[in-house]
Amino acid sequence: MTAQPASPPQALGDLRVLELSDEKGQLCGKLLADLGADVIKVEPPEGCSTRRIGPFYEDQPDHNRSLYFWHYNTSKRSITLNLDTPGGQQLFRRLARTADIVLESNAPGAMASRGLGYDELSRDNPRLIYCAVTPFGQSGPWRDFKASDLTLMASGGEMGICGYDLVDDPDDTPIAPGGGNAYHIGDHYAFVAILLALYNRDLRGNGEHIDLSIHEAIALCTEGSFPEYVMTGDNRDRQTGRHASALGSPPVQFKCKDGRYANCFIPRITTEEWLRLVEWLDENGVAGDLKDDRLLDPEVLRGEMGRVLDAVRSMCTRLTADELFHGGQQRKLPWTVVRAPSDIVDDPHLRDRGFFVEVEHPELGKRFTYPGAPYIFHGTPWRVRRRAPLLGEDNVAVYHREMGMDLATLNALSETGVV
Amino acid sequence: MELGAVLSKGALAGVRVVDFTWVRAGPQSTRIFSMFGAEVVRIEWPMNPDIIRLGSPRYSAAGVTPGLDTNGDFNNFNCNKLSVTLNVRSPSGLDLIKRLIGISDVVIENFSSRVMEDWGLGYEQLRQANPAIIYVSMAGFGHSGPNRDYDTWGPAVQALSGLTFMSGLPGKPSAGWGHSYMDHTGGYYGAMATLAALHYRSRTGQGQYVDLAQVDAGCTLTGAAILDSTVNGRRTDRDGVPSGNRTHWPGTPLTDTYRGRHAAPHNAYRCAGGGRNDWCTIACFTEEEWRALAGAMGSPAWADEPAFATLLQRLEHQEELDRRIQEWTIDLNKYEVMDRLQAAGVPSAPVQSMVDRVENDPQLQHRGAFATQAEHPVIGRRIYEGMPMRLEQAPWAIWRHGPLIGQDNDYVLRDVLGLTAEEVDGNDAEGVFWPRNMVRKETLA
Numbered sequence: 001m002t003a004q005p006a007s008p009p010q011a012l013g014d015l016r017v018l019e020l021s022d023e024k025g026q027l028c029g030k031l032l033a034d035l036g037a038d039v040i041k042v043e044p045p046e047g048c049s050t051r052r053i054g055p056f057y058e059d060q061p062d063h064n065r066s067l068y069f070w071h072y073n074t075s076k077r078s079i080t081l082n083l084d085t086p087g088g089q090q091l092f093r094r095l096a097r098t099a100d101i102v103l104e105s106n107a108p109g110a111m112a113s114r115g116l117g118y119d120e121l122s123r124d125n126p127r128l129i130y131c132a133v134t135p136f137g138q139s140g141p142w143r144d145f146k147a148s149d150l151t152l153m154a155s156g157g158e159m160g161i162c163g164y165d166l167v168d169d170p171d172d173t174p175i176a177p178g179g180g181n182a183y184h185i186g187d188h189y190a191f192v193a194i195l196l197a198l199y200n201r202d203l204r205g206n207g208e209h210i211d212l213s214i215h216e217a218i219a220l221c222t223e224g225s226f227p228e229y230v231m232t233g234d235n236r237d238r239q240t241g242r243h244a245s246a247l248g249s250p251p252v253q254f255k256c257k258d259g260r261y262a263n264c265f266i267p268r269i270t271t272e273e274w275l276r277l278v279e280w281l282d283e284n285g286v287a288g289d290l291k292d293d294r295l296l297d298p299e300v301l302r303g304e305m306g307r308v309l310d311a312v313r314s315m316c317t318r319l320t321a322d323e324l325f326h327g328g329q330q331r332k333l334p335w336t337v338v339r340a341p342s343d344i345v346d347d348p349h350l351r352d353r354g355f356f357v358e359v360e361h362p363e364l365g366k367r368f369t370y371p372g373a374p375y376i377f378h379g380t381p382w383r384v385r386r387r388a389p390l391l392g393e394d395n396v397a398v399y400h401r402e403m404g405m406d407l408a409t410l411n412a413l414s415e416t417g418v419v
Numbered sequence: 420m421e422l423g424a425v426l427s428k429g430a431l432a433g434v435r436v437v438d439f440t441w442v443r444a445g446p447q448s449t450r451i452f453s454m455f456g457a458e459v460v461r462i463e464w465p466m467n468p469d470i471i472r473l474g475s476p477r478y479s480a481a482g483v484t485p486g487l488d489t490n491g492d493f494n495n496f497n498c499n500k501l502s503v504t505l506n507v508r509s510p511s512g513l514d515l516i517k518r519l520i521g522i523s524d525v526v527i528e529n530f531s532s533r534v535m536e537d538w539g540l541g542y543e544q545l546r547q548a549n550p551a552i553i554y555v556s557m558a559g560f561g562h563s564g565p566n567r568d569y570d571t572w573g574p575a576v577q578a579l580s581g582l583t584f585m586s587g588l589p590g591k592p593s594a595g596w597g598h599s600y601m602d603h604t605g606g607y608y609g610a611m612a613t614l615a616a617l618h619y620r621s622r623t624g625q626g627q628y629v630d631l632a633q634v635d636a637g638c639t640l641t642g643a644a645i646l647d648s649t650v651n652g653r654r655t656d657r658d659g660v661p662s663g664n665r666t667h668w669p670g671t672p673l674t675d676t677y678r679g680r681h682a683a684p685h686n687a688y689r690c691a692g693g694g695r696n697d698w699c700t701i702a703c704f705t706e707e708e709w710r711a712l713a714g715a716m717g718s719p720a721w722a723d724e725p726a727f728a729t730l731l732q733r734l735e736h737q738e739e740l741d742r743r744i745q746e747w748t749i750d751l752n753k754y755e756v757m758d759r760l761q762a763a764g765v766p767s768a769p770v771q772s773m774v775d776r777v778e779n780d781p782q783l784q785h786r787g788a789f790a791t792q793a794e795h796p797v798i799g800r801r802i803y804e805g806m807p808m809r810l811e812q813a814p815w816a817i818w819r820h821g822p823l824i825g826q827d828n829d830y831v832l833r834d835v836l837g838l839t840a841e842e843v844d845g846n847d848a849e850g851v852f853w854p855r856n857m858v859r860k861e862t863l864a
Contacts, residue, residue, distance in 0.1 A: 014622060023679060055675035145757075157772070161597030164594055173664070173687060177595075179644065189806075193810060200812065216805075217807035231478040231491035241593050241595040247477075261593060265575070338593050341645050342645070343581070355635055378627050379619070
């Protein structure tokens with residue numbers, strides 16, 4: 001381990017996790033690892049398939065140069081182990097006796113068929129928390145269906161509510177937001193589930209089997225769609241850059257002078273807030289006849305929101321998106337700017353909060369800026385302890401130094417393809 | 420009260436949460452706790468209620484004047500939680516809240532920064548009374564940094580964090596997200612922070628403060644794109660990004676679009692029916708899956724053309740590829756497409772509407788995602804959203820509707836805080852539990 005003795009304690013610093021996971025469970029492993037858990041990624045000898053997902057460092061595909069892999073595997077260790085060999089299965093059983101958590105995303109039944117399911121592993125380690133993250137869950141009619149990020153965003157209901165007004169996309173294409181969010185949603189719930197089981201174990205001592213369905217996780221993450229259905233029976237229809245709606249709602253996303261877009265949602269505002277907004281519109285020469293005392297009555301103003309939005313749309317063409325963002329916020333409107341991920345790196349607010357972290361890559365002799373903590377723990381800080389592991393980087397540490405296997409045996413297992 | 424018996428089950432049995440959250444993100448966190456047996460006590464005040472209680476009249480119970488206890492959205496999002504009305508601006512109310520916190524495990528709030536401090540309920544102020552307290556703040560921009568006084572809601576966070584940008588078709592404005600994704604997700608991170616801190620407290624007895632900003636959490640979710648920028652110097656706002664539902668937009672440079680592996684076909688296709696959700700997705704990641712798709716479509720001659728022979732060829736010729744595939748899907752029901760393709764081993768799933776998910780999805784029915792019903796005194800018998808994780812030893816459960824405002828005053832004041840009847844009546848007369856100028860329980864006949 002690379003933990004420094006002077007480092008403050010971490011919330012999950014007492015835990016050992018075995019992660020057998022591709023894109024379906026890797027974020028959950030990262031969330032555990034960055035809060036201090038010793039997450040050992042157990043990879044097949046050729047490496048986890050996610051090492052082959054781009055983008056790559058300097059665009060050179062290599063199992064140690066995937067930026068995608070780098071992001072999702074910070075603070076973890078890597079060992080190689082062929083779970084399809086009897087020797088590999090035996091070694092895994094030994095490892096699992098030392099683990100608090102097994103996190104796996106194999107097809108339902110695959111681990112059990114190797115003798116490595118929850119029932120087998122918990123016999124030797126009754127306190128084990130075993131979390132299986134799969135597209136549809138361990139049972140049910142769709143259990144064995146093939147899925148991907150795209151298909152899960154479709155079946156879970158995300159795509160049906162994400163897309164465009166017909167004027168913007170006459171084809172009416174349902175859109176799956178990019179970036180792997182089907183797995184993010186699944187893994188957020190998986191991590192919560194593991195922590196729930198952990199607290200239960202802290203108090204009552206029992207292990208746990210967790211069956212997490214990504215499909216179901218997405219289906220339970222669509223906000224107003226559910227009450228809309230329960231209370232009205234209606235679906236919500238997708239609209240450009242804003243909430244889907246059963247009845248339609250006014251646009252909020254406008255193009256600005258610099259070509260970027262601002263999100264200019266106007267909630268129910270007070271007369272005081274309206275006075276600030278109309279003054280701003282007037283400063284930019286777009287208030288027109290909105291400077292009318294009759295609009296000081298909130299009821300009247302609500303009836304004129306179409307004209308207000310037209311004026312805001314005009315103002316956007318005269319200001320940059322950042323001017324809209326900060327100008328709106330200074331007037332207590334929750335306006336923001338649509339940023340590309342590469343815009344975020346320069347954000348002074350995030351920098352002030354210490355969001356970005358510098359991560360050493362000794363194998364390259366370089367350090368790079370990574371997105372950092374989703375939460376600031378004041379007592380037990382979130383931390384990237386090490387960059388994502390090179391393939392099999394920790395074989396000697398785990399098998400030899402921690403499990404006591406002599407190096408000759410380790411070499412022999414390497415040559416026979418077990419390790 | 421039988422609450423004690425109900426709350427003795429679940430992974431979080433015995434955990435008491437003082438819940439100052441409102442709207443969406445915070446209540447998402449505490450809904451997870453309440454589904455797993457924690458005693459979640461919402462601190463409410465009818466003059467400044469959770470705006471979801473007064474949400475769209477569309478979600479209000481039919482035939483009843485909309486009020487604080489009539490909203491179906493609030494009902495679902497706050498099931499199993501308790502509600503106590505306490506005036507934090509009165510000395511007695513504040514004292515009772517502090518006493519409650521003194522015997523609780525968690526304080527969680529999602530006000531703008533400094534609201535709790537102004538009430539005397541900041542972490543530093545509370546840790547003296549209860550050093551083991553876990554205190555989670557969930558302001559949109561967090562409690563430090565130059566923008567900490569800015570206001571957010573879900574879509575505002577999504578826009579700032581790059582999530583909105585990553586959703587859409589090239590050459591068009593961002594499609595973004597059709598809901599407050601970052602309110603849900605901020606809520607998940609609030610739950611994670613609380614639970615991780617609870618584990619640490621189990622080990623050491625020490626509580627702590629967690630400053631969670633939804634903006635920060637959102638900015639961790641586009642990591643590969645951020646690293647492509649910080650490591651490779653490649654901007655995200657470039658030709659071909661975002662790439663619609665595809666992994667690559669033909670005619671643009673073949674770079675990574677942060678959708679995982681390159682694959683083609685990889686899109687949504689119109690199906691029979693003509694409705695807005697009559698679409699089915701298909702994604703082929705291997706040659707085997709592509710050949711299986713061709714077979715399922717009846718092995719049309721076009722599929723053997725050289726233009727579709729390799730992944731690179733298919734990526735380049737996606738316009739024609741997608742048009743051809745849609746000529747096949749357009750006559751089929753979206754579930755029929757999925758069934759045929761899954762039988763052939765091809766990843767495929769229909770675009771499901773909310774109605775589909777509740778009524779037409781046998782997998783969600785098997786999991787019981789929307790199966791639990793509970794009776795609400797005003798709204799009636801309704802279904803509720805479940806949880807997507809099955810814990811064998813400690814399953815989630817829904818045992819009660821979202822609380823009527825102040826519904827649990829008796830339990831909290833007498834059973835939890837141990838007030839005598841005289842103390843309750845005295846404070847009540849002072850307006851500590853209900854504004855004196857407001858009709859009590861106006862919506863309850």
